[in-house]
Amino acid sequence: MSACPFCQTTMRSTFLGGLPREECGDCGAVWFEGEALSKVMGGSVSDALVRRAKGHPGICKGCKAKLQYVPSCPDCGAQAPTCPSCGHAPLPVVEALGVAVEVCSDCAGVALDPGELQQLQRAAETYRNEPLDVRPKVRLGVVQACTECKRGLKPKYGFVWEERLYCGSCAPDGSVPFSEELAKATPSEASSVPQTPGYKAGIREDATGSALTWLFSRVFGR
Incomplete structure (x- = not known):
């Protein structure tokens, strides 16, 4: 058993819906091991x-x-969200479809507090049956320039990262070359309910595990 990433209380292990996790009986947070997520959703999802x-x-x-590069908050003194597996702190916050989750950038584990769990459930209900293209896209304004250095840039020579355009010199790791497809949202096969482990059509064996599997398969399973 591990310490809760948020309140450091010892968590209990559970296994429902094909996705093992640890739950905190004190603050209600849940922790998903990166290795478990990789097995259920594939290594490409963990890498993303x-x-x-x-x-x-x-x-x-x-x-x-x-918080950046600090083990505790310099403002209020609270311990920074910490990975229960490797001790990485603070856990970076990643947003997907409006859901903010803490992700360990070293071992790909995922932490959710009770508020984030509610966000996850709402997102699953809102988007599960809607057509949605989750490939990386870029919002092109009237003036087209690199987000970082502000130099003028034709999109066809740029790179896309988190809906922003970058030149080759400034492009962050993980960015992708621009293409016309990235500048518009079009329906894709992602509109159907993914048949991933932990989800059965019409049956919710475990709402949290199912919704998390759905979210990451939708957003990162390209």
Whole structure:
């Protein structure tokens, strides 16, 4: 058993819906091991999670201050969200479909507090049956320039990262070359309910595990 990433209380192990996890009986948080997520959803999903998380700040659960490279919050003194597997702190916050989750950028584990669990459930209900293209897209304005260095840039020569356009010199790790498809949202096969382990059509064996599997398969399973 491991310590809760948020309140450090010892968690209990559970296994429902094909996705093992640990739950905190004190604050209600849940922790999903990166190795387990990789087995259920594939290594590409874990790799995408780690790429997305690198360089992102964490968020203090006490005062909501942004945290970067510190084990505790400099504003309120609360311990930073910490990976129960490797001790990485603070856990970077990654947002997918409006759901903020803490992801360990070293071992790809995922932590959710009770508020994030509710966000996850709402997102699953809202988007599960809607057509949605989750490939990386870029919002092109009237003036087209690199997000980082601000130099003028024709999209066809640029790279896309988190809906922003970058030149080759400034492009973050994990960015992809621009293509016309990335500048518009089109329906894709992602509109159907994914038949991933932990979800059966019409049956919710475990709402949290099912919703998390659905979310990451939708957003990262390209």
